[in-house]
Amino acid sequence: MFRVVHFEISANDPEKMVAFYKNVFGWDIKKWDGPQAYWMVTTGKDGDGINGGIFQPGEIFNGTVNTIEVPDIDEYCEKVTSNGGQIVVEKMVIQSVGYMAYCKDIEGTIFGICQFDSNVG
Numbered sequence: 001m002f003r004v005v006h007f008e009i010s011a012n013d014p015e016k017m018v019a020f021y022k023n024v025f026g027w028d029i030k031k032w033d034g035p036q037a038y039w040m041v042t043t044g045k046d047g048d049g050i051n052g053g054i055f056q057p058g059e060i061f062n063g064t065v066n067t068i069e070v071p072d073i074d075e076y077c078e079k080v081t082s083n084g085g086q087i088v089v090e091k092m093v094i095q096s097v098g099y100m101a102y103c104k105d106i107e108g109t110i111f112g113i114c115q116f117d118s119n120v121g
Contacts (some may be wrong), residue, residue: 005069005116007052008043010062013037014054021054029054034095061088065102067112073099076113095121 011017018029018039029043032053057063070076077087080103081096088110089102098117104110 002068002070004056004066006067006112007050008065008067008112009052009054010064011054012056013088014056017054027087030047033040061102061110063110065110065112067114070113073101073113073115077101077103080113093120097121 009017009021014037021027021041022029025043025062029039030042032038032040037056040053041052043049043051073091077091081087084106086099086104089100091099091101094100094114095113096118099115100118101113101114102110104111
C-alpha cells in the first residue's frame with residue numbers, strides 16, 4: 001500500500017495563508033528556494049503526520065491536493081490512465097526531491113504522485 005506523504009493548500013494570498021496556519025497551528029513555514037512561489041510547511045517532528053506546502057492556484061487546480069508516494073512514477077501514471085483517470089500535469093523533476101505528476105481520479109479529484117530520488121536535478 002502507498003501512503004499520502006505530502007499535502008498542498010492553494011492560496012490566492014499565500015503570505016496571508018502562511019500567517020494564518022502559523023498563528024492557528026504553530027506550523028513552521030518557510031519560503032522554498034525554488035523556481036516558483038511555494039512555501040514548505042512542517043507540521044511536526046519527523047514521523048508525526050505529514051508535511052506539505054502552500055502555493056498560488058493556477059489554471060489547473062486549487063483547493064487542497066494530497067500527494068501519494070509511488071516506487072515508479074512512470075508505472076503509476078500508466079496505472080492512473082489505464083484505470084480511467086487522467087494525467088493533468090505530466091511528470092516533472094523537482095530538484096533534489098525526485099519526480100512529481102498531478103492526476104485526476106475517475107470523479108475529477110486532483111491528486112499528486114511522487115517518486116522520491118534525491119539525486120535528480
